[in-house]
Amino acid sequence: MVDPIVIIGAGQAGAALASRLRALGYAGPLVMVGEESALPYQRPPLSKKYMSRELEFARLLIRPPGWYEDQRIDIRLDVTATALSPTERTITFGDGSVLRYAKLALTTGARPRRLPTEAGGDLSGVFTIRTVADADAIAPLLEPGKRLLVIGGGYIGLEGAAVAAAKGLAVTIIEVADRILQRVAAPVTADYFRALHRKHGVVIRESAALDHLAGEAGRLTGARLKDGTHLPADLAIVGIGIIPNDDLAHAAGLAVNNGILIDGSCRTSAPDVYAAGDCARFQWRGISTRLEAVQNAIDQAEHAAAAMMGAEDDYDPAPWFWSDQYDVKLQIAGLNRGYADCVMRPGKREQSASVWYYREDRLIAVDAMNDALAYGIGKKMLEAGRSISRSAIADPSTDLRLFLSGT
Amino acid sequence: MPKVTWILHDGRQISAEVAAGHNLMEAAVANSVPDVIGECGGCLSCATCHVYVDAAWYEKTGRPGDMENEMLEITSAERTPMSRLSCQIKASEELDGLILHVPDI
Ligand SMILES: Cc1cc2nc3c(=O)[nH]c(=O)nc-3n(C[C@H](O)[C@H](O)[C@H](O)COP(=O)(O)OP(=O)(O)OC[C@H]3O[C@@H](n4cnc5c(N)ncnc54)[C@H](O)[C@@H]3O)c2cc1C
Numbered sequence: 001m002v003d004p005i006v007i008i009g010a011g012q013a014g015a016a017l018a019s020r021l022r023a024l025g026y027a028g029p030l031v032m033v034g035e036e037s038a039l040p041y042q043r044p045p046l047s048k049k050y051m052s053r054e055l056e057f058a059r060l061l062i063r064p065p066g067w068y069e070d071q072r073i074d075i076r077l078d079v080t081a082t083a084l085s086p087t088e089r090t091i092t093f094g095d096g097s098v099l100r101y102a103k104l105a106l107t108t109g110a111r112p113r114r115l116p117t118e119a120g121g122d123l124s125g126v127f128t129i130r131t132v133a134d135a136d137a138i139a140p141l142l143e144p145g146k147r148l149l150v151i152g153g154g155y156i157g158l159e160g161a162a163v164a165a166a167k168g169l170a171v172t173i174i175e176v177a178d179r180i181l182q183r184v185a186a187p188v189t190a191d192y193f194r195a196l197h198r199k200h201g202v203v204i205r206e207s208a209a210l211d212h213l214a215g216e217a218g219r220l221t222g223a224r225l226k227d228g229t230h231l232p233a234d235l236a237i238v239g240i241g242i243i244p245n246d247d248l249a250h251a252a253g254l255a256v257n258n259g260i261l262i263d264g265s266c267r268t269s270a271p272d273v274y275a276a277g278d279c280a281r282f283q284w285r286g287i288s289t290r291l292e293a294v295q296n297a298i299d300q301a302e303h304a305a306a307a308m309m310g311a312e313d314d315y316d317p318a319p320w321f322w323s324d325q326y327d328v329k330l331q332i333a334g335l336n337r338g339y340a341d342c343v344m345r346p347g348k349r350e351q352s353a354s355v356w357y358y359r360e361d362r363l364i365a366v367d368a369m370n371d372a373l374a375y376g377i378g379k380k381m382l383e384a385g386r387s388i389s390r391s392a393i394a395d396p397s398t399d400l401r402l403f404l405s406g407t
Numbered sequence: 408m409p410k411v412t413w414i415l416h417d418g419r420q421i422s423a424e425v426a427a428g429h430n431l432m433e434a435a436v437a438n439s440v441p442d443v444i445g446e447c448g449g450c451l452s453c454a455t456c457h458v459y460v461d462a463a464w465y466e467k468t469g470r471p472g473d474m475e476n477e478m479l480e481i482t483s484a485e486r487t488p489m490s491r492l493s494c495q496i497k498a499s500e501e502l503d504g505l506i507l508h509v510p511d512i
């Protein structure tokens with residue numbers, strides 16, 4: 001019997017990889033293993049419409065349940081891969097069983113960074129949001145009048161805050177940096193979202209260092225800041241970043257460095273072992289890169305599938321991302337790291353605006369708030385390797401649509 | 408439940424009953440309709456759920472909203488007057504029998 005291609009991690013990337021292998025004509029055995037008990041699902045709604053209970057779980061599934069059988073994908077849920085031997089070409093599972101692979105893909109994603117036990121990270125009432133189980137634990141607690149503390153002003157924290165504020169909770173966000181979205185967006189974008197949250201009654205405390213979460217009998221009662229302030233709370237959402245699941249690879253001797261290291265063809269340092277998605281780190285435009293987005297999970301996984309089937313080209317992503325908060329849709333095209341400056345362009349609608357990031361004289365990214373035209377045009381320009389000058393963007397009379405010709 | 412038919416670019420047809428209120432991108436994904444992808448899950452950020460509404464049905468589906476209209480600028484298949492992002496069309500009894508043409512991507 002031929003050995004299967006095995007995919008470890010049944011999430012966004014794993015599902016895309018399996019699907020692409022079949023689409024490219026791989027007809028051999030295909031096994032996908034996932035630690036969670038659910039079929040692959042979309043995580044973005046967990047901090048948005050799933051947490052607010054506007055969508056039920058079945059609507060998050062990436063593929064319908066019958067699809068796996070139709071595609072002859074042997075999907076094994078509730079199973080954890082515990083060891084990998086690149087020399088034996090085997091994977092060991094939690095129940096001790098061992099499977100030989102012809103090729104292996106690691107799409108193990110990431111896990112939320114937690115607060116240490118000493119800082120109150122294990123108190124009941126303290127949550128992170130990564131899995132449907134996390135969202136299911138939080139959703140019933142979102143009752144009007146309760147006090148929610150959000151630790152970390154990144155996208156997931158801000159989205160959780162928006163859902164809770166809309167449900168009538170008293171929400172406080174604490175951010176240790178001098179502003180929210182510090183790692184991911186320019187000050188003008190942060191200003192926009194700070195104003196939006198304040199309008200909805202959310203308290204945002206920036207430059208606020210948490211000392212610890214306080215509790216009584218194991219239950220959260222509030223937070224103590226380094227400056228001595230005590231903030232009472234009934235529940236807390238910790239959104240302070242994620243840690244790539246590279247432990248299995250690391251223990252097997254694969255090269256890792258805050259992510260499983262892969263080349264342009266998604267190959268790890270072990271033969272016939274590939275990686276993609278949140279767990280993978282690669283060189284992009286000369287910089288070590290790990291992306292945390294649906295775009296990358298899908299595109300990189302599809303690239304890995306093609307590489308498994310013999311393709312040789314390098315993965316060259318066109319990143320995009322979105323976030324929904326209240327009635328504002330943020331859409332991001334490109335990656336703004338290393339930007340020198342940015343230009344704010346007001347949009348045509350209420351609350352619409354876009355922020356254009358430049359490095360030297362090149363456009364590298366756009367944040368668009370309720371401005372899909374700015375997003376779409378920025379995305380097209382970046383994909384085509386083109387730029388729009390700062391002065392054209394700064395001039396409100398510029399018709400952006402004119403730039404679409406030739407993309 | 409309203410019935411929706413997708414006609415693929417090779418002429419193949421897929422029909423399904425869709426729960427009212429569900430959008431037609433998720434309905435396409437749930438029925439494994441090829442080439443309606445829905446990468447952003449209906450968040451109006453990917454344009455991978457682009458379809459051409461059958462001319463006879465276009466008016467009934469309503470017109471694209473402002474943001475959708477802008478996103479239609481960046482579809483990978485050509486935009487036509489019948490173009491819609493199917494994540495923005497919700498199934499309803501009035502759309503029973505709806506026909507959507509799936510672009511060749
Ligand atoms: C709340 C939230 C909101 C988000 N919002 C957005 C958004 O708006 N836009 C956007 O683009 N992105 C968003 N993201 C990010 C996006 O969801 C991720 O980038 C994407 O899910 C990554 O896919 P992945 O397959 O790499 O990892 P995952 O989807 O995390 O899948 C990895 C899977 O592997 C399993 N696994 C790990 N180790 C093992 C093992 N040893 N054995 C077996 N199984 C294992 C895990 O349990 C998990 O199910 C959001 C994420 C979260 C959590």
Ligand code: FES
Pocket residue numbers: 432444445446447448449450451452453454455456492493494495
């Ligand atoms: S699913 Fe992304 S725009 Fe419709």
